[in-house]
Amino acid sequence: MVKICCIGAGYVGGPTMAVIALKCPEIEVAVVDISVSRIAAWNSDVLPIYEPGLDEADIVFVSVNTPTKTQGLGAGKAADLTYWESAARMIADVSKSNKIVVEKSTVPVKTAEAIEKILNHNSKGIDFQILSNPEFLAEGTAIQDLFNPDRVLIGGRETSEGQKAIEALRDVYAHWVPVERIICTNLWSAELSKLAANAFLAQRISSVNAMSALCEATGADVSQVSHAVGKDTRIGPKFLNASVGFGGSCFQKDILNLVYICECNGLPEVANYWKQVIKINDYQKTRFVNRIVSSMFNTVSGKKIAILGFAFKKDTGDTRETPAIDVCKGLLGDKALLSIYDPQVNEEQIQRDLAMKKFDWDHPVHLQPVSPTSIKQVNVVWDAYAATKDAHGVCVLTEWDEFKTLDYQRIYDNMRKPAFIFDGRNVVDEAKLREIGFIVYSIGKPLDQWLKDMPAVA
Ligand SMILES: NC(=O)c1ccc[n+]([C@@H]2O[C@H](COP(=O)([O-])OP(=O)(O)OC[C@H]3O[C@@H](n4cnc5c(N)ncnc54)[C@H](O)[C@@H]3O)[C@@H](O)[C@H]2O)c1
Ligand SMILES: O=c1ccn([C@@H]2O[C@H](COP(=O)(O)OP(=O)(O)O[C@H]3O[C@H](CO)[C@@H](O)[C@H](O)[C@H]3O)[C@@H](O)[C@H]2O)c(=O)[nH]1
Numbered sequence: 001m002v003k004i005c006c007i008g009a010g011y012v013g014g015p016t017m018a019v020i021a022l023k024c025p026e027i028e029v030a031v032v033d034i035s036v037s038r039i040a041a042w043n044s045d046v047l048p049i050y051e052p053g054l055d056e057a058d059i060v061f062v063s064v065n066t067p068t069k070t071q072g073l074g075a076g077k078a079a080d081l082t083y084w085e086s087a088a089r090m091i092a093d094v095s096k097s098n099k100i101v102v103e104k105s106t107v108p109v110k111t112a113e114a115i116e117k118i119l120n121h122n123s124k125g126i127d128f129q130i131l132s133n134p135e136f137l138a139e140g141t142a143i144q145d146l147f148n149p150d151r152v153l154i155g156g157r158e159t160s161e162g163q164k165a166i167e168a169l170r171d172v173y174a175h176w177v178p179v180e181r182i183i184c185t186n187l188w189s190a191e192l193s194k195l196a197a198n199a200f201l202a203q204r205i206s207s208v209n210a211m212s213a214l215c216e217a218t219g220a221d222v223s224q225v226s227h228a229v230g231k232d233t234r235i236g237p238k239f240l241n242a243s244v245g246f247g248g249s250c251f252q253k254d255i256l257n258l259v260y261i262c263e264c265n266g267l268p269e270v271a272n273y274w275k276q277v278i279k280i281n282d283y284q285k286t287r288f289v290n291r292i293v294s295s296m297f298n299t300v301s302g303k304k305i306a307i308l309g310f311a312f313k314k315d316t317g318d319t320r321e322t323p324a325i326d327v328c329k330g331l332l333g334d335k336a337l338l339s340i341y342d343p344q345v346n347e348e349q350i351q352r353d354l355a356m357k358k359f360d361w362d363h364p365v366h367l368q369p370v371s372p373t374s375i376k377q378v379n380v381v382w383d384a385y386a387a388t389k390d391a392h393g394v395c396v397l398t399e400w401d402e403f404k405t406l407d408y409q410r411i412y413d414n415m416r417k418p419a420f421i422f423d424g425r426n427v428v429d430e431a432k433l434r435e436i437g438f439i440v441y442s443i444g445k446p447l448d449q450w451l452k453d454m455p456a457v458a
Pocket of ligand 2: 106135136137138139140198201205238239240241242243244245246247248249250251312313314
């Protein structure tokens with residue numbers, strides 16, 4: 001019987017192993033994690049220790065977090081492989097038989113070479129084959145993406161042992177993925193393809209967001225532009241929604257990592273090209289804050305601003321790198337009073353996010369610095385109507401469906417006047433809101449006269 005162990009029971013390790021266990025009843029799957037609370041949440045009966053399952057496993061997936069480095073060489077750009085290295089050392093320590101070690105985490109290209117060194121230097125004659133098998137699932141659709149992936153990518157050494165390892169992993173996925181969708185490559189292509197895929201996806205969003213600024217300046221409508229552009233079958237319609245900026249745990253981290261790798265390989269022009277995707281994303285968030293402040297007479301000091309949505313996208317409670325953090329910090333910098341509502345994110349999380357330093361979030365909770373006292377100018381409520389009561393302005397930062405069907409007349413009646421709404425996700429019905437009396441700003445849409453008269457000058 002094939003045995004699989006996965007190190008890291010996070011957003012990727014948990015669902016991926018659940019699907020393998022479901023689809024391959026004859027394979028025994030064990031999942032371990034250094035975070036006791038994480039494992040307790042998955043399985044309340046048995047608490048984890050490393051070794052069970054691992055020493056007997058044939059295939060070991062490593063799905064630990066790979067944060068951006070916060071200190072030292074490459075700080076703010078390079079991937080921090082501390083967690084990966086400690087997992088690899090542990091595999092070397094406890095292994096008693098040959099193993100296939102699978103990189104499931106997103107890692108810099110050439111990581112497999114370093115992992116091989118750690119494993120082989122510490123092994124007692126055990127053969128380790130390293131495979132790169134990056135994950136492409138998106139949060140909110142993880143199970144659907146795992147059941148029906150566009151492709152499964154497996155990279156390995158171009159030796160006969162390497163090819164055998166690829167086949168063993170291909171056999172696992174072939175239980176439910178059509179073989180023509182399982183792509184086998186060399187190690188470096190697989191590692192790089194993951195970074196490239198995220199860079200291409202994020203680049204589409206920055207491209208449409210860059211266009212949104214030009215739309216506002218010219219009277220074009222970004223939804224109409226992306227619809228027209230996306231109709232070209234070579235471009236395609238997906239991932240062309242203008243927004244207040246992309247968030248999530250992967251895009252920024254992986255592009256920064258790609259930029260760093262380009263720099264390390266003496267390719268500054270290529271590095272600068274990809275850096276621009278992040279710069280436009282930061283520009284989009286700043287631009288949004290500037291619009292709010294400038295249209296409200298150049299000050300939000302002491303004014304209540306309602307924030308509707310804090311998660312990085314709808315249908316998740318995940319707030320990692322959510323654009324809401326930067327927008328809220330920008331408004332707090334101008335002394336606004338924030339009243340925040342998100343259907344899935346609680347007060348503790350929001351306070352922690354607003355107090356945390358950049359990149360600290362991507363470490364297991366028990367290793368994160370304890371947050372200082374909560375921010376007094378921030379109030380978290382469990383209802384959109386409470387958030388907007390007596391507010392001067394409303395910002396929509398996540399595209400939750402419920403924000404489309406709120407009673408905006410009621411919201412307007414309970415707000416200070418003039419009442420502003422700033423839609424960072426293009427979910428509200430602008431015409432209807434204008435009819436009610438709101439001054440409306442929607443990303444990339446023709447501007448109200450009010451906003452034209454109060455340009456956002458940085
Ligand atoms: N979240 C996504 O949607 C997504 C999608 C594709 C790829 N990825 C990549 O997959 C990797 C994991 O991402 P995630 O979102 O699942 O992260 P996560 O933070 O949710 O989970 C990682 C887990 O690894 C555990 N861990 C760290 N070191 C360990 C060790 N030595 N032994 C045992 N457990 C250890 C942590 O406690 C944590 O629970 C990252 O490289 C990420 O870039 C993430
Ligand atoms: O047209 C769009 C599409 C998305 N977004 C934003 O982009 C971010 C990322 O969205 P999405 O890609 O759906 O979520 P993730 O769960 O971060 O998934 C991405 O990152 C994962 C981690 O690497 C990859 O596995 C996935 O393939 C990749 O889609 C979110 O803030 C979205 O609101 C937009 O602003 N406009």
